[in-house]
Amino acid sequence: MVKKIIINHLNDVKIQRMLRIKPIMNIKIKDKLNFGIFPCKKISSIDSNVFNNLNKIEKIYLNYNLIKEIDSNLFKGLNNLEIIDLSNNKLESIPNHIFDGLVNLKEIWLNDNEISEIDSHLLNGLNNLEIIFLGSNKLESIPNHLFDGLV
Numbered sequence: 001m002v003k004k005i006i007i008n009h010l011n012d013v014k015i016q017r018m019l020r021i022k023p024i025m026n027i028k029i030k031d032k033l034n035f036g037i038f039p040c041k042k043i044s045s046i047d048s049n050v051f052n053n054l055n056k057i058e059k060i061y062l063n064y065n066l067i068k069e070i071d072s073n074l075f076k077g078l079n080n081l082e083i084i085d086l087s088n089n090k091l092e093s094i095p096n097h098i099f100d101g102l103v104n105l106k107e108i109w110l111n112d113n114e115i116s117e118i119d120s121h122l123l124n125g126l127n128n129l130e131i132i133f134l135g136s137n138k139l140e141s142i143p144n145h146l147f148d149g150l151v
Helices: 013-019
Strands: 035-037 059-061 083-085 107-109 131-133
Touching: none
Parallel strands: 035 059, 059 083, 083 107, 107 131
Antiparallel strands: none
């Protein structure tokens, strides 16, 4: 049973062939995964169904990559997800409903991107959220009601 996948040495040709890595969309893994680390500095795009059927996954680290945009359905159905780290990428925006249904989410790392605007409903329903990092972005203001219902 796969418990952890760590991908941080993509210069190893054997690893690239084994996982068929180009962008993350080509990775095929079993539904038992509960932890995923993908800080390989090479990922620029993510297919919206890459995490389909991985409902046991608890932590996703996609930090230190070149990701510019993410689909609003990327994390759909990942009800056990507790940590999402998208820090240190090239994200310009965060889809409004990307965190919908992620009731166990405790940490969101969005720092060190190029995000200029956040929707006031982005965190709705995230009652277990403890930490959100938004620093080092292009945000000029935070919506008034962004944190409503979190305290």
